[in-house]
Amino acid sequence: MVHPLLFLQFFRELLAPLHISAGSADAIAYTWLIMILLLIVSKLATSNIKSVPSGLQNFMEVVVGGIENMLIETMGEHGKPFFPLIATLAIFILVSNLIGLVPGFFPPTANINTTAACAVIVFVMTHVVGIKHHGAAYVKHFMGPIIWLAPMMFFxxxxxHLSRVVSLTLRLFGNMNGHELVLMIFFGLAPFIVPMPMMLMGVLVSFIQAFVFMLLAMIYIQGSLEHAH
Incomplete structure (x- = not known):
């Protein structure tokens, strides 16, 4: 594997003409690295599919099956068309969170641009689905149950709905960036002993934050599919 410092230097030089800051360049570099790794894992897991899965195929089937079951439990059978979006967000965010626990690597989710991009995708998809499913009647979701309160309720x-973007962005960014800063401080104070419990807790935080983001995305999309009352 290419050393992360060489990988970062390559991307910084590549993005230099765009005047992108070092922090954003790191996030972009590791985002591309994660996408490449996920593509490789997907290729390896599906290159020799067996009726009785084993190894990497078995592991990926457990992961994908778990996300699918959670999607059906939350959204019902009509939520299946959104499985690719939800699964992609969940796996990308989880791997992005976990990669920050590897010494020398930076989690893209510790950069607010990455978390904002994921949040905007969920926001846009929510309303695209709502408009596609309800048509012009989707505006009733913003009017409230009482007609004379509709102007105020719309506002x-x-x-x-706009605050959802801020909430999704800052929750994921704040947790991952805060954990990254704490790890850096502990590594500076005691490089070998003290950071270990924080790294173990970081695994838990990584899973929780990916789960929360995925769950909220499903709830928001499910809300746009429901009929306004």
Whole structure:
């Protein structure tokens, strides 16, 4: 594997003409690295599919099957068309979180641009699905149950939907960036002993944050599919 410092230097030089900051360049570099790794793993897992899975195929079937079961439990059978989006977000965010636990690597989710991009995808998809499913009647989701309160409710609902982007962005970014800063401080103070419990806790945080993001994405899309009352 290419050393992360050489990988970073290559991307910084590549992105230099665009005047992108070092932190954003790191996030972009590791985002591409994670995408390449996931493509390789997907290729290896599906290159020789067996009726009785084993090894990497068995592991990926467990992961994909677990996400699919959670999707069906949360959204029902009509949520299956959104499985590729939800699974992609969940796996990408989880791997992005976990890669930060490898010494010398930087988690892309510790950069607010990455988390904002994921949040915007969920926001846009939510309303695209709502408009596609309900047509012009989708606006009723923003009007509230009482007609004479509709103008005020519309304003409140718009703010509420926009705040979802901020919430998804800052929750994931804050947790991962905070954990990264704590690890850096502990590695500076005691490189071998003290950081170990924090790294173990980081594994738990990585899974929880990926789960929360995935769950909220499913809830938001499910809400756009429901009929306004």
């Amino acid at each position: 409140i609902e718009v703010i509420g």
